[in-house]
Amino acid sequence: MAEASGSRTQPSRKAGSNGFEDREGHRAPFASDTEMICCLRSFDLRQHVVVGTAGHIDHGKSALVLALTGTDPDRLREEKERGITIDLGFAHTTEQDTVLSFVDVPGHERFVRNMLAGVGGMDLVMLHVAADESVMPQTREHFEICRLLRVPAGLVVLTKSDLADEGMIDVVRMEIQELVAGSFLDQAPVLVVSARTGHGIPELRRTLAALATTTRRRRAEGPPRLPIDRVFSIKGFGTVVTGTLLTGQLAHDDVLVLQPSGRTVKVRGLHVHGETRATVVAGQRAAVNLAGVDVAHVARGETLTRADSVTVTRRADVDVELLATSRPLKHGARVRFHQGTRELLGRVVLPGAAELEPGASAPARIHLAAPAVLVRGDRFILRAYSPLETIAGGTILDPCPPRRGVRTPAGIARFAKLAKSDLDAVMAMIDEAGLSGLPVAQLTGRAGIAWDDRQGLIDRLTRDRLATQISGVLISTARLAAVEEALMAAVSGYHASHPLEEGMPREEARERVFAHASTPVFDQVLRTLSERRRIIARDRIALAGHTVALTDEEARAHGTIVDLLRAAALAPPDPTALAARIGVPEDVVNRIATLLVRRSVLVRAGDLLFHESALAKLKAEIQDLKQSGSAETIDVGMFKDRYNITRKHAIPLLEYLDRERVTRRIGDTRKIL
Numbered sequence: 001m002a003e004a005s006g007s008r009t010q011p012s013r014k015a016g017s018n019g020f021e022d023r024e025g026h027r028a029p030f031a032s033d034t035e036m037i038c039c040l041r042s043f044d045l046r047q048h049v050v051v052g053t054a055g056h057i058d059h060g061k062s063a064l065v066l067a068l069t070g071t072d073p074d075r076l077r078e079e080k081e082r083g084i085t086i087d088l089g090f091a092h093t094t095e096q097d098t099v100l101s102f103v104d105v106p107g108h109e110r111f112v113r114n115m116l117a118g119v120g121g122m123d124l125v126m127l128h129v130a131a132d133e134s135v136m137p138q139t140r141e142h143f144e145i146c147r148l149l150r151v152p153a154g155l156v157v158l159t160k161s162d163l164a165d166e167g168m169i170d171v172v173r174m175e176i177q178e179l180v181a182g183s184f185l186d187q188a189p190v191l192v193v194s195a196r197t198g199h200g201i202p203e204l205r206r207t208l209a210a211l212a213t214t215t216r217r218r219r220a221e222g223p224p225r226l227p228i229d230r231v232f233s234i235k236g237f238g239t240v241v242t243g244t245l246l247t248g249q250l251a252h253d254d255v256l257v258l259q260p261s262g263r264t265v266k267v268r269g270l271h272v273h274g275e276t277r278a279t280v281v282a283g284q285r286a287a288v289n290l291a292g293v294d295v296a297h298v299a300r301g302e303t304l305t306r307a308d309s310v311t312v313t314r315r316a317d318v319d320v321e322l323l324a325t326s327r328p329l330k331h332g333a334r335v336r337f338h339q340g341t342r343e344l345l346g347r348v349v350l351p352g353a354a355e356l357e358p359g360a361s362a363p364a365r366i367h368l369a370a371p372a373v374l375v376r377g378d379r380f381i382l383r384a385y386s387p388l389e390t391i392a393g394g395t396i397l398d399p400c401p402p403r404r405g406v407r408t409p410a411g412i413a414r415f416a417k418l419a420k421s422d423l424d425a426v427m428a429m430i431d432e433a434g435l436s437g438l439p440v441a442q443l444t445g446r447a448g449i450a451w452d453d454r455q456g457l458i459d460r461l462t463r464d465r466l467a468t469q470i471s472g473v474l475i476s477t478a479r480l481a482a483v484e485e486a487l488m489a490a491v492s493g494y495h496a497s498h499p500l501e502e503g504m505p506r507e508e509a510r511e512r513v514f515a516h517a518s519t520p521v522f523d524q525v526l527r528t529l530s531e532r533r534r535i536i537a538r539d540r541i542a543l544a545g546h547t548v549a550l551t552d553e554e555a556r557a558h559g560t561i562v563d564l565l566r567a568a569a570l571a572p573p574d575p576t577a578l579a580a581r582i583g584v585p586e587d588v589v590n591r592i593a594t595l596l597v598r599r600s601v602l603v604r605a606g607d608l609l610f611h612e613s614a615l616a617k618l619k620a621e622i623q624d625l626k627q628s629g630s631a632e633t634i635d636v637g638m639f640k641d642r643y644n645i646t647r648k649h650a651i652p653l654l655e656y657l658d659r660e661r662v663t664r665r666i667g668d669t670r671k672i673l
């Protein structure tokens with residue numbers, strides 16, 4: 001059977017009551033292509049609740065699931081031979097119109113990593129305590145794992161009651177009460193049962209159904225997220241994965257992504273407890289037949305989702321709660337990080353201290369050895385690198401923190417913002433993004449905002465002027481105000497250093513002030529300032545009311561340059577000769593010429609300046625040559641003779657005509673277009 005350890009089988013098929021089964025008795029998702037398309041029902045209106053087992057080895061977890069459902073969750077040959085649960089087992093039953101999906105976990109300390117892969121999707125937990133042995137080491141560890149993962153509800157079952165007398169059962173009750181005091185199981189039912197005799201089984205079924213009515217409702221809106229806990233292949237159907245759908249919906253023909261590998265897959269079909277479905281909704285356990293991926297390329301720990309609905313990361317800012325029974329957690333300690341169905345190695349960075357004391361909580365950053373699939377609000381478990389024991393749990397505060405130190409005042413202050421509220425955390429992410437902005441898609445995939453709550457949060461951010469939405473990204477309103485003032489200062493400074501220019505070139509403004517901003521953000525700022533009549537933004541950006549201010553010398557040169565070049569027509573002097581004739585420095589001529597070129601009074605051709613009227617007349621005359629039939633082509637010699645100019649003027653003018661598409665050079669001649 002396909003699991004994280006890597007061994008996979010390709011079972012043969014045999015007829016089953018609802019489709020096909022593999023060699024171990026597990027039904028394939030589909031009986032035929034017809035069954036795959038013609039689903040038995042499109043929606044299951046019954047409530048689906050995932051119930052997990054927890055407890056020490058040989059405390060009757062699998063036997064109790066068998067008594068409740070009629071299905072033995074121990075599916076591996078080795079499990080049956082050794083009489084212990086090694087990997088996750090699955091079974092289901094229906095009670096009072098509620099579908100109870102059981103995830104049976106191993107109790108042996110060597111298989112806690114497998115147990116952790118099954119806990120993440122639990123709605124209820126059954127903590128098993130054998131009446132003839134009472135609370136044992138894995139009872140405590142499993143209980144702490146469920147508490148740290150914030151399993152919302154549960155009950156305690158005193159199993160093997162046929163092996164203990166009333167006095168022993170009373171003692172075990174007291175030890176259980178001591179264990180769960182102050183926890184989510186403090187006021188939970190404690191039921192005495194026996195899987196062998198059937199004692200207490202009917203009451204247990206009724207209690208589970210009653211608790212199911214009080215469990216959390218998972219959100220069916222938004223993108224799907226299914227952590228994979230089993231992978232296998234069935235001949236004729238291909239790759240099948242199973243898991244509990246945490247959010248969203250799955251439908252036939254959905255195109256999804258396996259994260260963190262990034263492989264694109266297509267949903268070929270869906271199965272829920274032996275029945276084909278057109279749609280699977282959050283809260284249901286499902287088998288998903290995938291097209292586009294080989295079974296060898298999928299493993300437990302991956303997540304079936306959409307690309308923008310999660311964050312694939314190798315570092316995360318978290319809040320860590322260290323168990324009171326653990327040793328101090330040192331800064332830089334190696335740990336085993338468990339989240340969903342995935343286990344990774346990592347290192348813990350503590351921002352405020354050299355170590356975390358037992359029983360204490362603190363913010364931290366975890367650097368992971370391989371990518372994880374995370375969202376803010378996800379719960380996780382930390383186990384010691386060696387010896388293998390559960391030491392802590394916690395919450396993801398930010399799955400995509402910036403690459404900056406966490407042991408600085410700014411880093412510590414950032415943790416405080418992340419821990420306050422979702423709004424404060426989102427604002428911290430928006431502020432850090434600067435002018436690049438926080439994509440709206442990351443409100444779900446990174447910040448953990450439920451799909452149908454996103455617009456409400458955006459409305460609040462914009463209403464309170466905390467953020468502005470521009471082309472699908474959220475940008476701090478304060479940051480926009482700051483960049484507006486920075487642009488005003490830059491344009492003002494440009495006017496001071498370039499008094500003869502009408503304004504700062506747009507691209508120069510963007511490079512100097514908007515280095516990390518997108519074009520829509522840049523355009524929005526220009527539009528806002530223009531609407532407020534603070535700037536004029538065309539090819540150049542100028543302060544409103546700005547006029548070119550000429551000195552007396554520049555004003556005299558301005559008029560003289562225009563008059564001289566108009567009179568010179570197609571044979572103007574070069575700038576050096578022009579400056580000498582007017583009697584001003586050449587840099588004054590160049591500044592005035594730049595202004596006149598920008599205003600289209602003069603045209604620069606090569607190193608020479610021509611009055612625009614002379615060039616307009618030239619273009620008309622050349623075009624008339626062809627229209628009148630006088631000439632189809634013209635060369636340099638003909639051009640010089642016709643206009644009585646030297647090669648110094650002829651070459652720039654002909655190149656100008658080429659540029660203006662009046663002529664096209666072919667060898668030594670030019671064809672008139």
